[in-house]
Amino acid sequence: MAIEFIWQLPTGGDGRHGDATQTRRGERSGLTRPPFTEGVSDPRGERFNFLDHLHQIARAADLAGFDGIQIQHDPQGDESWIVAGYLARGSRRLKLLTEFEASRGSAVYAAKNAASFQRFTQGRFAWQISPGGDAALRRQQGDHAPDSDILPRIGEFVEVAKGVLTQSPYRFKGRFFEVLDGGFNGPLSNNPVPPVYLSGGSPEAYALSAQWADVHVLDAAPVDELKETIAKLEALAAGQGRSLAFGLRIDVLARETESEAVRDAQRFLAQSGRAVGSSDPVVAPGLWAGFATERTGAAASLVGSYGTVAERLVKYAEAGVSSFILAAIPHLEEAYRIGEQVLPVVRSRIATRLSKAA
Amino acid sequence: MTIDIFWRIPTHGEPSSHRSRKPWRGDWFPGNDNLTKPGLGGGEDGSTYIDYLAEIARAAEISGFQGGLIPSFPSTDEPWVISSFLARETKTFRFMIPFQPGFLNPVVAARQTASLQRATGGRALYNIITGGGGPQQLWWGDSVPHDDRYTRTTEFLDVVRGVWRGGPFSYQGKFYQVEDAGLPDPLSEEDFPEIYFSGSSDAALASASKHADYYLSWLEPFDALRDKFNRVKERTDALGRKIKTAVRVDILARPTEEEAWEEIRRGFANVDPAALARFQGAGERTESVGAQRQRGFRPTTINSYTDLITEPNIWSGFSLLRGGQTQGIVGSYEQVAERLDDLVRLGADAFILASTPHLEEAYRVGEEVLPLVRGRPSGSATLRAVG
Numbered sequence: 001m002a003i004e005f006i007w008q009l010p011t012g013g014d015g016r017h018g019d020a021t022q023t024r025r026g027e028r029s030g031l032t033r034p035p036f037t038e039g040v041s042d043p044r045g046e047r048f049n050f051l052d053h054l055h056q057i058a059r060a061a062d063l064a065g066f067d068g069i070q071i072q073h074d075p076q077g078d079e080s081w082i083v084a085g086y087l088a089r090g091s092r093r094l095k096l097l098t099e100f101e102a103s104r105g106s107a108v109y110a111a112k113n114a115a116s117f118q119r120f121t122q123g124r125f126a127w128q129i130s131p132g133g134d135a136a137l138r139r140q141q142g143d144h145a146p147d148s149d150i151l152p153r154i155g156e157f158v159e160v161a162k163g164v165l166t167q168s169p170y171r172f173k174g175r176f177f178e179v180l181d182g183g184f185n186g187p188l189s190n191n192p193v194p195p196v197y198l199s200g201g202s203p204e205a206y207a208l209s210a211q212w213a214d215v216h217v218l219d220a221a222p223v224d225e226l227k228e229t230i231a232k233l234e235a236l237a238a239g240q241g242r243s244l245a246f247g248l249r250i251d252v253l254a255r256e257t258e259s260e261a262v263r264d265a266q267r268f269l270a271q272s273g274r275a276v277g278s279s280d281p282v283v284a285p286g287l288w289a290g291f292a293t294e295r296t297g298a299a300a301s302l303v304g305s306y307g308t309v310a311e312r313l314v315k316y317a318e319a320g321v322s323s324f325i326l327a328a329i330p331h332l333e334e335a336y337r338i339g340e341q342v343l344p345v346v347r348s349r350i351a352t353r354l355s356k357a358a
Numbered sequence: 359m360t361i362d363i364f365w366r367i368p369t370h371g372e373p374s375s376h377r378s379r380k381p382w383r384g385d386w387f388p389g390n391d392n393l394t395k396p397g398l399g400g401g402e403d404g405s406t407y408i409d410y411l412a413e414i415a416r417a418a419e420i421s422g423f424q425g426g427l428i429p430s431f432p433s434t435d436e437p438w439v440i441s442s443f444l445a446r447e448t449k450t451f452r453f454m455i456p457f458q459p460g461f462l463n464p465v466v467a468a469r470q471t472a473s474l475q476r477a478t479g480g481r482a483l484y485n486i487i488t489g490g491g492g493p494q495q496l497w498w499g500d501s502v503p504h505d506d507r508y509t510r511t512t513e514f515l516d517v518v519r520g521v522w523r524g525g526p527f528s529y530q531g532k533f534y535q536v537e538d539a540g541l542p543d544p545l546s547e548e549d550f551p552e553i554y555f556s557g558s559s560d561a562a563l564a565s566a567s568k569h570a571d572y573y574l575s576w577l578e579p580f581d582a583l584r585d586k587f588n589r590v591k592e593r594t595d596a597l598g599r600k601i602k603t604a605v606r607v608d609i610l611a612r613p614t615e616e617e618a619w620e621e622i623r624r625g626f627a628n629v630d631p632a633a634l635a636r637f638q639g640a641g642e643r644t645e646s647v648g649a650q651r652q653r654g655f656r657p658t659t660i661n662s663y664t665d666l667i668t669e670p671n672i673w674s675g676f677s678l679l680r681g682g683q684t685q686g687i688v689g690s691y692e693q694v695a696e697r698l699d700d701l702v703r704l705g706a707d708a709f710i711l712a713s714t715p716h717l718e719e720a721y722r723v724g725e726e727v728l729p730l731v732r733g734r735p736s737g738s739a740t741l742r743a744v745g
Contacts, residue, residue, distance in 0.1 A: 078473040085441070103463055122404070142463050
């Protein structure tokens with residue numbers, strides 16, 4: 001699989017600081033105080049909101065050379081499918097990796113909406129199905145499924161969606177979904193099934209990915225740890241007669257020099273309200289946990305110079321990662337920085353080593 | 359209140375006129391478009407059907423329509439997707455989104471709707487449909503029986519409204535349960551979408567009277583429609599609410615009546631005999647009361663298109679020309695406007711009009727017919743026709 005770099009689209013807020021306060025750049029909300037004093041006229045009125053900023057980030061990712069965007073599922077933010085559609089015509093070639101939970105409704109309806117996405121974007125739509133929060137959070141979302149049903153429901157959701165997208169007539173009767181004489185005909189037939197990205201670290205999650213995922217997304221961890229997981233998952237998928245690609249959800253804090261990167265990491269750490277020195281944020285060389293990651297949802301961030309961060313991404317690629325889901329705050333400015341300073345280095349080093357290996 | 363007039367987005371493909379049975383414009387059905395020339399689609403230039411739909415949406419808003427209904431059928435693109443795609447490139451077009459509540463978790467639907475309101479500046483509307491039933495429901499993956507589906511629809515709207523202002527909202531229904539739910543700020547500041555409600559059964563009317571802003575019906579014979587509207591208004595009055603009514607109607611308007619009927623004659627001449635046989639027969643099994651009513655209003659012997667003229671300027675064969683409703687208005691610009699005003703007098707507060715091809719006809723109807731409609735000037739009382 002070719003290497004793809006996907007930038008995160010933060011649907012719940014984005015800002016310059018490492019604190020956990022949700023800032024929605026561009027938001028016209030009546031709840032937020034106008035940023036100018038009474039002495040300065042403000043031409044914006046209520047004509048903008050955070051979706052305008054999300055559009056800017058998507059365009060930035062497109063222009064800066066990313067292959068896709070991950071449209072975050074955040075119950076406190078804007079809804080990911082609407083955001084995906086809203087951005088689709090403003091981007092030219094980005095994969096729209098849209099995150100959601102299998103509790104959103106009918107798998108047939110989701111597949112039918114996906115077929116329209118594929119028709120209108122020439123196949124750029126992709127699914128990241130997440131297990132969601134704990135039981136109390138799920139009940140807030142109208143979802144009363146017990147913990148033990150979450151992964152089996154994702155499996156059925158993917159099975160039914162693939163079924164109606166690729167077969168007609170299609171029939172299914174499971175624990176969560178039922179279809180009779182289903183399947184899409186006419187204009188909705190023969191559209192590509194959205195690639196399915198799944199994640200999770202439990203044996204059940206591994207088994208689910210082995211059966212249904214196209215890409216298993218790993219949480220950020222030192223590269224040697226990930227090698228073991230990748231080997232385990234590859235064996236499981238092979239047991240199903242399938243192959244699986246691997247993604248990595250990791251943040252990146254890259255600066256011109258190592259010392260600038262460390263200085264900014266420490267500043268973000270202070271802004272996020274974590275007592276400095278409470279525990280060592282450096283979990284492995286160049287890999288930090290605990291700043292800004294509450295917002296971006298990553299387990300850890302690479303911290304270092306452009307060259308170091310690039311080299312560490314290459315190491316992950318050599319270990320088998322082919323889908324990098326990257327983020328940094330603020331997402332617009334950092335999309336350009338990473339796209340201009342880091343990705344070209346990573347891409348050329350990977351190409352060089354592949355040609356040497358060949 | 360003044361009258362709101364909407365247009366329709368042809369999700370079921372677009373022929374070049376009512377005479378044609380070839381809905382391939384804009385690359386609606388790639389692979390079946392060998393009659394389509396490059397530039398009108400074909401995929402090679404990167405355009406897709408959404409590019410054509412965007413043209414129609416902009417034509418409708420420029421021509422003075424409120425917005426458009428975006429129909430959802432098993433073979434059509436989905437209105438949530440179309441609306442979100444077109445949000446940024448339209449200014450005033452309101453997206454009327456039909457969907458069946460059983461297909462979406464109501465808390466997700468609320469957040470999805472609020473985000474679409476934010477994306478469009480409050481231009482989303484619901485057309486709540488509850489499903490015609492029969493084998494079709496299980497095609498959609500829905501196994502709930504007919505009358506229970508209306509209970510579900512009512513509960514669905516209870517929850518969407520309940521969480522809309524931020525909550526915390528809890529609910530114990532037969533179909534939906536939520537605990538401490540609510541939309542986050544600033545999504546909770548959006549206006550709730552107007553609800554257009556479709557459904558002709560008693561169970562439908564009960565659900566509509568609780569939640570709907572507009573009760574939406576296909577065109578039916580004027581007396582039947584007047585009775586239907588009066589019935590839903592009485593039921594809603596009894597609950598201490600007010601409901602408005604809307605009519606979905608195809609129209610064919612030309613400078614002269616002769617030209618309009620000539621279009622129908624030529625369209626009818628191109629109808630596939632098998633389709634005509636189905637039209638005259640019993641039709642597909644359905645639990646839809648609305649579809650059964652439409653069937654009951656048709657003549658049983660059809661030798662000519664004129665046999666389908668059931669009232670002055672009303673032709674009951676539109677579903678032969680393209681999928682959907684049976685009855686439509688045919689006539690000169692003045693006659694079509696007069697018939698619309700007749701419908702206003704019998705109680706209609708809004709219209710969803712359509713004509714093929716939707717792009718050119720949006721301009722024609724907007725320029726030639728809408729200026730002739732008297733409607734109901736603001737401040738004048740709603741006339742409740744009697745008898």
